[in-house]
Amino acid sequence: MGFRCWLLVITFVLSMGFHCELAEAHGQRQPLQSPEAADDGVCTAVVNPQGYECQEYEVKTQDGYILTMHRIPQARGGGSAGKRQPVLLQHGVLMDGLTWLLNPPQQSLAFVLADNGFDVWITHGRGTRWSRRHESLDTSDPAYWAWSWDELASYDLPATVGLVFQQTGQKLHYVGHSMGTLTALSAFSEGKLVDKIKSAALLSPVAYLTYMTTPIGIAAASAFSGETLGALGVAEFDPKGAVGTNFLESVCAMPGVNCYDLMASFTGPNCCLNDSTVNVYLKYELQPTSVRTLVHFSQTFRRGGITKYDYGSSMANMAAYGESSPPEYHISNIPHDLPLLLSYGGGDMLSDVKDVQLLLNDLRNHDADKLVAQLVEEYAHLDFVMGVNAKQVVYDGLIAFFYKHS
Numbered sequence: 001m002g003f004r005c006w007l008l009v010i011t012f013v014l015s016m017g018f019h020c021e022l023a024e025a026h027g028q029r030q031p032l033q034s035p036e037a038a039d040d041g042v043c044t045a046v047v048n049p050q051g052y053e054c055q056e057y058e059v060k061t062q063d064g065y066i067l068t069m070h071r072i073p074q075a076r077g078g079g080s081a082g083k084r085q086p087v088l089l090q091h092g093v094l095m096d097g098l099t100w101l102l103n104p105p106q107q108s109l110a111f112v113l114a115d116n117g118f119d120v121w122i123t124h125g126r127g128t129r130w131s132r133r134h135e136s137l138d139t140s141d142p143a144y145w146a147w148s149w150d151e152l153a154s155y156d157l158p159a160t161v162g163l164v165f166q167q168t169g170q171k172l173h174y175v176g177h178s179m180g181t182l183t184a185l186s187a188f189s190e191g192k193l194v195d196k197i198k199s200a201a202l203l204s205p206v207a208y209l210t211y212m213t214t215p216i217g218i219a220a221a222s223a224f225s226g227e228t229l230g231a232l233g234v235a236e237f238d239p240k241g242a243v244g245t246n247f248l249e250s251v252c253a254m255p256g257v258n259c260y261d262l263m264a265s266f267t268g269p270n271c272c273l274n275d276s277t278v279n280v281y282l283k284y285e286l287q288p289t290s291v292r293t294l295v296h297f298s299q300t301f302r303r304g305g306i307t308k309y310d311y312g313s314s315m316a317n318m319a320a321y322g323e324s325s326p327p328e329y330h331i332s333n334i335p336h337d338l339p340l341l342l343s344y345g346g347g348d349m350l351s352d353v354k355d356v357q358l359l360l361n362d363l364r365n366h367d368a369d370k371l372v373a374q375l376v377e378e379y380a381h382l383d384f385v386m387g388v389n390a391k392q393v394v395y396d397g398l399i400a401f402f403y404k405h406s
Contacts, residue, residue, distance in 0.1 A: 041056075041068075041130060042054065042056070042070045042097065042098070042101070042122075042130070043055070043056055043070065046098065046101050047070070047072060047101065050076065050105050050111065051076040051077055051105075052072050052074075052075075052076050052105075052111065052114060053072065053073055053074060053078070054070060054071070054072055055070070055071040055073065056068065056069070056070055056071075057069045057070075057071065057163060057167075059159045059160060059162075059163040060135065060159065061126070061155040061156055061158075061159040062155050062158070062159070063147075063151065063155050064134050064135040064136060064137070065126045065131070065133075065134050065155070065156070066131070066133040066134060066135065067123065067124060067125070067126060067131045067156065067159060067160060068124050068130040068131050069097075069121055069122060069123055069124070069160060069163065070097060070121070070122045070124075071119070071120065071121050071122070072110060072111070072114045072119075072120040072122075073114075073119050073120075074114065074119075075114050075115045075116075075117070076105060076111070076114070076115060083170075084117055084118055084119035085117070085118055085119065085170065085172070085173065085198075085402070085406050086118070086119040086120075086121060086164050086168045086170055086172040086173070087113050087118045087119065087120055087121065087172060087173045087174070087175060087402070088121045088123065088160060088161060088164055088172050088173070088174050088175070089109065089110060089113075089120065089121065089122050089123065089175045090123050090125075090157070090160075090174070090175065090176045090177070090180035090183070090184065091123065091124075091125065091177060091178075091179075091180055091385075092176075092177045092178025092179040092180050092204075092206075093149075093178060093179040093289055093293060093294075093297070094239055094285070094286055094287055094288075094289055095128075095177075095178075095285050095286075095287055096124045096125065096128035096129055096130065096131075096285070096287045097122040097123055097124045097130075098284050098285060099177065099285065099385050099386075100122055100385065101122075102277050102280050102281055102284075102285075102385075102386055103274070103277055103386060103388065106391065107387075107388055107390065107391055109175065109385065109390070109395055110122055112391055112395050112399075113395075113399070116399050118173075118402070119168060121160075121164050121172075123156075123160050125152060125156060125287075125289075126147070126151075126152070126156060127139070127144075127145065127236070127287070127288050127289055127290060128287040128288065128289075129287060139236065142235035143235075144235070144236075145235035145236045145290040145291065145292065146235065146290070146292065147290055147292060147293070148290065148292040148293045148295070148296035148309040149179060149182060149183055149186070149293050149296055149297075150186070150296070150308050150309050152179075152183045153182075153183040153184075153186040153187040153190075153192070154187070154192070156183070157183055157184065157187050157192070157193060158187070158192055158193060161174075161193050161196050161197070162196070165196045171196055171197060171198045172196065172197060172198060173197075173198050173199050173200070173201070173402045173405075173406075174193075174197055174199070174200040174201070175200075175201045175203065175398070176200065176201075176202055176203065177203045177204055177384060177385050178203075178204050178206050178350065178351070178381065179206060181202040181203070181204070181205040181206055181207070182205075182206045182207060182306075184200055184202065185202070185205075185207055185329070185331055185334065185359075186306070186329045188200070188334040188335070188338065189329045189330055189331050189332075189333045189334050190329070190333070191333075194334075194335050194338055197338065198339070198402075198405055198406065199338070199339035199340070199341070199401065199402060199405040200338065200339070200340055200341070201340075201341040201343070201398045201401065201402070202340065202341065202342045202343070203343050203344075203384040203385065203394065204343075204344060204345065204348055204350065204351045204381050204384050205342050205343075205344055205351055205356055205359060206350065206351050206355075207306055207331060207355070207358070207359040207362075208300075208304070208305075208306065208355040208358040208359060209221075209297065209300050209301040209350075209355060210301070210304045210354070210355055210358065211352040211353075211354035211355045212301055212349065212350060212352055212355065213268075213349045213352055214265065214266050214267065214268065214349035214350050215257045215258065215265050216251055216252075216257055216259070216265050216266045217266065217301070217349070217350060218301070219251045219254045219257050220247075220251050220294070220298065221297070221298040221301040221302060234291055235290065235291055235292075236288055236289075236290065236291065237288060237289055237290065237291045237293075237294055238288040239286045239287075239288070240286055241288075263278070263382070264380075266349075266350070267348070267349060267350055267380050267381035267382050268345070268347045268348045268349035268350065268380030268381055269347050269380055270347075270379075270380040270381070270382045270383045270386075270387070271347065271378045271379060271380065271383055271387070272378070272379070272383050272387035272388050272389050272390070273382060273383065273386050273387065273388070274386075274388050277386050277388075278386075281382075281386065292309065295309075296309045305328060306328060306329040306331065307325075307326040307327065307328045307329065308320075308321065308326040308327050308328075308329070309326060310325070310326045311326075331359065331362035331363065332362045332363070332365065334363070334366070336365055336366050336367050336370070337367050337370055338370065339370045339371075339401070339404075339405040340363070340366065340370065340371050340372070341372045341373075341374070341397075341398060341401045342356065342359070342360070342371075342372070342373045342374065343373075343374040343376065343384060343394050343397075343398070344356045344373075344374070344375060344376070344379075345375075345376050345377075345378070345379030345380050345381065345383060345384065346375060346376065346377035346378065346379065347377075347378065347379060347380040348379065348380045348381045349380065349381070350381045351381060353375065356373075360373060372401060374394070374397065376393055376394065379393070379394075
């Protein structure tokens, strides 16, 4: 099958509007309705049908973006009353908060945490389905998309963490996946958030990308495709839109890139995904981001370090940073007594084991009793958020880590 034909098949699947019922150990999951069609989106379509209370909040960032957050304040059916420890869940790039809700309740981290006594808060990053508003800009305006993951660390995380802290009156635990780990590490390294965070669990931690082995990621970064899109005046990258499909088509035509197994080519050979969950993922996830974010990742891969966004000239960098080159994020500046849990996979092609080791080297002076590193040999990038056995392999230990540092 040629790539164009394969792309038509995927497009057909994404547009069908089917629903999936996922088998679980204790009965069947409620079918996932279309969040876009539901009056209250995530709450009505995804959380309430599973028997959980759900609340929706809005928070505005310092640079004017209006973000949606969802809260699961207690266990299924209500659970025990009383004050619960808040946990914030931050998704990765090209995803949104549904990341944490795609599996049945016994397997999805948001539900597992709620059933284990936590007050769960789920973010949806700027530009994704439920966070596409701004105090003065429209998403059709290129200025709306003038940000990279620097702004997510500088503005979005302080806003969302600040709202949880304000609403609960408590310091919170943090869970990030993929880019959600990079933004947290960047913020922590600059002293942001650390006064409101009790501990942080970093799943598939991304900091360095030096040893990234994903063929699609390497091809995209090496081809400078982000700069090319930017030069054409494209500010939004929508993986389901014309720009996204044309981009994938050009990358998949490169030698050594196999797009017949697109997910494995991008994330690595995930061992433990339910096929029905993958179908739901393909239908509801793959969210837009800014072209600048993808350019920033490309810069990180090509340079081998963790720096702020490079505007492409000494003059532009001087205007932004007061120096000709983008400043570096010094991970070693993270407070040594901030409890950190890193869980990473031996099959992860985005967060390669060697890159995680570089990150651990930066954390070598961290307090020994405040740093836990877990290597799951059989896991790849998406197993940490969609794996059918992730509760037993990762989440139970994560919960124990949070209990220890509560």
